[in-house]
Amino acid sequence: MNEMRGHSAGRLRGPMKRNSGKSSCTRASIGDKIPRRNHSDACQYHMQASKKDKHPFDHWYTPTWRGKDNNLQHGTSADQRGSKNNFNLTESDRQSIMEARNAIGVLRRLPPRMSTEDLKAFLAWFQSHNGTIDTESMDIVTFPAPEGGRGAIAIKDIPEGHTLFTIPRSLTLSTRTSSLPSKFGLDAWKQLRLHEGWAGLILCMMWEAARGPSSEWSEYFAILPAVFDTPMFWDNADLEELKGTSVVEKLGRDDAEKDYNEKVVPAVQVRPDLFAPKDIPTYYSLHTYHIMGSRILSRSFNVEKSELEEDQENTTVNTSIGSGMDVDPQEGGDEHDGEVQNKHVVEQVEEEEEEEEEEEDSSDIAMVPMADMLNAQYEMENAKLFYEETELKMVSTKLIKAGGQIWNTYGDLPNAELLRRYGHVDLLPLSSGGKGNPGDVTEVKADILVTLIKERHPELSPEATQERIDWWLEEGGDDTFILEFDFEIPPALASLTRLLLLSSVEWEKGREKGRPPKPKMDSEILAIVRDALERRLHEYPTTLEEDELMLSESVSLNKRHAIIIRGGEKRILLGTLERVKVQLEKDKASSGTTKNKRKGGDDRSPEAKAKKSRR
Ligand SMILES: C[S@@+](CC[C@H](N)C(=O)[O-])C[C@H]1O[C@@H](n2cnc3c(N)ncnc32)[C@H](O)[C@@H]1O
Structure with a gap:
């Protein structure tokens, strides 16, 4: 996955990795004389070994495809926790959740709760736009919140190399696929530096959300979370609890707000024909900017251009920074009937990754409907996203037993980074005793x-x-x-x-x-x-x-x-x-x-x- 500094970018590479937040090569300055520079987002880490149990085929499961009400609730938000989790919410937590819901409730397409109907509409939209899903092999279900909330499971044994679902490139949402940059004018877009970092994609997402049912991604927006547990949304008292960790200094709230004020606000003001003034307090507010940024941070992939897109490069928006989970190029895709073998996974060395990071293009950052439904846990990855000329494919990288959760990887990040980007932590048995995240640093x-x-x-x-x-x-x-x-x-x-x-x-x-x-x-x-x-x-x-x-x-x-x-x-x-x-x-x-x-x-x-x- 991708780097996320506030909502401005870092990046990742290699198989569907999100940028790891651990590094043995962070640098800043020592003492006062040199300005601090933090390279931690650019560096890759060494993994720690640990084994975890697969999720059992449990009583909470009811199939989505077969039309039963599976009690789906709003994906990653605190909504789930009210009824189903082991955490005890205080009155003040409930209060702030309600306030957040009220704040976002004004946004037609940012519903505070996702319903089963929204999920069904999303699936219908996905399939009617040439997305395919092997409903005989997998299903979308709701796990208890500490285990990921909404996620995917195998409903029968899935062999390694099996294509679980495919997503046409046209269904991904990025500055390449949204029509906003061309409507805005590519020169004006660049002048406001909307081609750098995440601000351009965030503005596209705000604009698409504001279009309501006219947007091609309307059904997708309806199932995206609008409440996050990430520290970006914590109050000062809660942030104080993170004292001693590096989370707070990496939040990047100020940088994100600077981007909002310097890029998004002027863009919105200069084109009332595109951004209706009545929508500014809702769809184009700073709060919505953070919501969209957090969606990118926790769900986006790095999708490199297809050859066709490369050829058309001159007519596309050129950006410079990458995003979320990386997608593996798939070799010989069609020859193998869409099935991918592990040997096709391109291993990339750290140095190459760093070099490429410099070159990354922020138009590669893409929201990938369906692929972002998969949860992740330390060293549990059993499915990865691969790309071909016209579509992306989620392919199993191991045998997944019936009832097992289908796990993507977020890069086996330490808990500080998991919280900062995704709003959750991994809590597993440690070989040195106690529980925690073996990938911690x-x-x-x-x-x-x-x-x-x-x-x-x-x-x-x-x-x-x-x-x-x-x-x-x-x-x-x-x-x-x-x-x-x-x-x-x-x-x-x-x-x-x-x-x-x-x-x-x-x-x-x-x-x-x-x-x-x-x-x-x-x-x-x-x-x-x-x-x-x-x-x-x-x-x-x-x-x-x-x-x-x-x-x-x-x-x-x-x-x-x-x-x-x-x-x-x-x-x-x-x-x-x-x-x-x-x-x-x-x-x-x-x-x-x-x-x-x-x-x-x-x-x-x-x-x-x-x-x-x-x-
Ligand atoms: C890419 S989305 C995965 C799908 C998501 N669960 C949903 O409801 O749409 C990433 C979000 O899922 C949740 N998540 C993923 N893996 C998790 C885990 N192991 N434990 C708890 N939450 C997890 C976090 O809220 C994270 O921000």
Whole structure:
């Protein structure tokens, strides 16, 4: 899937990946002198292994295709939770949900609840527009909210490589398929920079929604969520619960609002013929902008142009940033009767991904009806979207047993990113004990190390330290380090710490050679890392024990999500800290032995001593 900074983009590549929010290569600046740059959205991560159980064929299932009322409710919103979830909503949660519903209820095509009728109308629309779905193999159902809400299941065993449904490219909604950019005029569109980032697609979606039944995507809009559990919509008190995590600084609300004010508002004002003034407070409001942005963030795919579209490139809107889930190109599609084998999945290396990211085209960001019905869970992916010249295909990538959920992948993101983009978290058994997301990560900013070293070594000149920091960053060094559940210290963290402690002679030598120090972990480095991890833990307002206690009590959904996220991050910090402390103890013990030896002390066995005296 795609990158989502506010609603301006990052991107992804490879098989249907959304941009992972974890990275071992985040960078910002250290200290005050360099403006912060955050590359975390551009970087790919290493996955952690973990196995999860498939969802059982449970009593809640009733088929959609066969016309029974399956009690479908509004997909991902808090609506479901009122009746079916394990979370206890407080009165204030209910109040804010009602307020949000009232705010959006004015929008004809942004219904606060999705009905079974809407879903049926959507399916009829999908099929009548040449979408195909194998209704003998799969169905759309409603899972309990913590398991994904609306999603798809196999109703019989589905072999690997089976096409579950196909979507004509013309049914996807993007700046390429909406007629708004050409009506607006491509030059004017570019002048307002609507071809950059997500603002153009958001405006297209606002416009299509405002058209009501005249829009080709009217039935699709009717089933899209209009209430989100993402922190973009949290109040300050709830956001405070995320203190210590990186979620808040990555929200990008200000950037999104800047785009709205600088691109969308002028566009709407300049063309009253396209954007009816009476619709501005509803369809073109900032709130609607955030709703559409959140829909893109949580549901869009990156759909590269077909060859035909490439050929027509000169007449299309050229954009520069990608979006959501990526779609795999399918090799030899037709020859294989639409079936895709795993060997067709194009493996792409990290570097290639980064390069392509730079080149990505924001007209690739597309809403893909039906494909966005699939939920995801850490390492559970069993279906992926592939593209061909004229259509996209959702194809099983593994055998899916009858009753099993059909899972897409969102990139096995850490919980902080899942919450930020999708509004949910993964809570699975961890190999190190307890529950959480095995893909979680914790960020440690280099600033913590710099401060600690300054405190421990007041004799170091601030100018000399800054000089080394500048060099480190210029050489492409990280200023944020990512810890994972393997509890390893990132080598770059050790290297930077050593760099800051080098004598002036060593520093000059290293600089001449253009080489940072080796990431050797001696006792001094370990002690600094230990203190840095302890300091990092203090950035959270609570301890892990306090969090666990809170989770056993009745808390609001937002607070629950925040506690789960900070709990995962703290587990990683504590596990890493423990490992560092053990190593320090070992070093101490062995240096004690060395000292004894130096002092002439000899704690070897009498046999060993006798051996030595013979030499
Ligand atoms: C691409 S949509 C998937 C379909 C969605 N459930 C629906 O009702 O239309 C992504 C949204 O589904 C929900 N979701 C997906 N996977 C989930 C999971 N494992 N647990 C909880 N919610 C999940 C989240 O609300 C997320 O924003």
